[in-house]
Amino acid sequence: MINWIGLWTLTNREVGRFFSVYRQTIIPGLISSVLYILIFGFTLEQRISEIQGVSYTMFILPGLIMMNTLTNASSNTSSSMLQMKLLQQLPDLLTAPLSGLEIALAYIIGGTVRGIVNGILVLLVGVILIDLPISNLPGTLIFIFLVSWAFSSMGLVMGQLAESWDQLAMIQNFFLTPLSFLGGVFYSIKMLPEWAQSLSFINPIYYMINGIRYTILERSDSPVSISFWMAVLLTLLFTSLAIIMMQSGKRIKQ
């Protein structure tokens, strides 16, 4: 039996938490995306020719959406979990009649909502500032949803594993950000030497970026079906891992 009210309450708390500090959780992503558009759109674009038949600013925008989505989704769960551990809030959850599944789901949904809000806002910025055409809106939303859920789950794994802000920052700076940049946000991998192209294929974020780029611009370095199934696979993998870890309680109990 599920404690639905408990699940709803914790989800509500997680969503309320990031909305209450929107200056930290929503505005920065928007500002940096606008800056990318302004810098690339009004300066660099005149020197960089089109990529795959679209303007450079338009080409990078799907990647910006994805980057914003996945960093926000993962940092919501990871920072919230670590904060609860460090500020002695976690006992409130662990002594309540909530199962590991319910706690994990509430966190994941909270992070997913933040990922979606941030992703959609950057999408809107693209539509408003550069007339971004969206060839398949449901497809775009499905990618934003899947990536938000997958990386929110990944963040929950990170949050359970981490014991300090330093460790969390290390995962973010040495793993997530480089993979995002190397996943083809700013370039087509066809512009890379062959060995670098092969390396990109083992970067999961490459598939996410190309997947959403296809649903928006109908341009992609790899088939959209592979990107879709990769997103589903990542979602299932990280969700299972986050739930199993939470249910075992090994990283959050003594």
Place this chain on the structure above:
Amino acid sequence: MSRLAIQIKDLKKSYNNIPALKGVNINISVGEFFGLLGPNGAGKTTTINILTGLVFKDHGNCLVFDKDIVKDYRYTRSKIGIAAQELSVDWFFTIEKLLYFQAGYYGISTEKAKRKVNELLDRLGLDKKRDSRLRQLSGGMKRRFQIAKALVHDPEILILDEPTAGVDVELRHDLWKYLKELHHEGKTILLTTHYIEEAELLCENVAIIDEGIILKKGSPKKLTKELGNSGLTVQIGQNVNDVDISPFLNDLNYTIEDSRLHFSVKDPEKAIPEIIQRLAKINIPLQSIKTETSSLEDVFLDLTGKSINE
């Protein structure tokens, strides 16, 4: 026998191969005010953290109203409210909102929790602070909030881990009064403390724990009678010689110091008439009698050879 609210059987726990609990057994009846008394690091917090699901046990069983805390965790946790020793911090929400969240975790909707939240904020003197964040509260208010949080789902069992640690005297007395009221209303209360006065004043029964072992259980009165150093000091009008009086008092445990006789007895008040009678028989004039009742502190000292605050 009265129904048991909490049963702890042969509970063992080690941290990195260092034993924290070495086979703890405790029974607490429904409606009882029970104290777990011991110095820092004795195993008090580990015991209640296992009971509430924060720490894994290595061995043994814990039952709450006859249900296992692992198998039936939803049931057992819904019956317990815990006020932890460590004060939690939250930067995001008002204390009123936090109480609604807490009720929600226990499956109580905001609508249904409203009456209880208002009652608790009022009763614990937090009503005017309902829109404040935790960081804006004083230490004493945070402590009271901790208790409100433990009670918001109206649990039958209240567990308090060192509830008055680091609070001023006035608040300590306020909290004691409130805990007595809750007990009077029928709540089963398990309190951990290293304040002797607190245990003596509030608890019907205590268990003395040290180094992960329960050394003794019973009511504070019974324990001090059994193990303390209670006695009577009789001031007499003259110096006495042991040779003269020992034939009349040799079945009693006493010492002589000039014109003072000290009798070690379990119940000083009951022993007064007997001692007066004996001394009168041998014509020893009495000037004053002073009773010395031992405290749980003496009991602890007796059992462990060290002070509880060491």
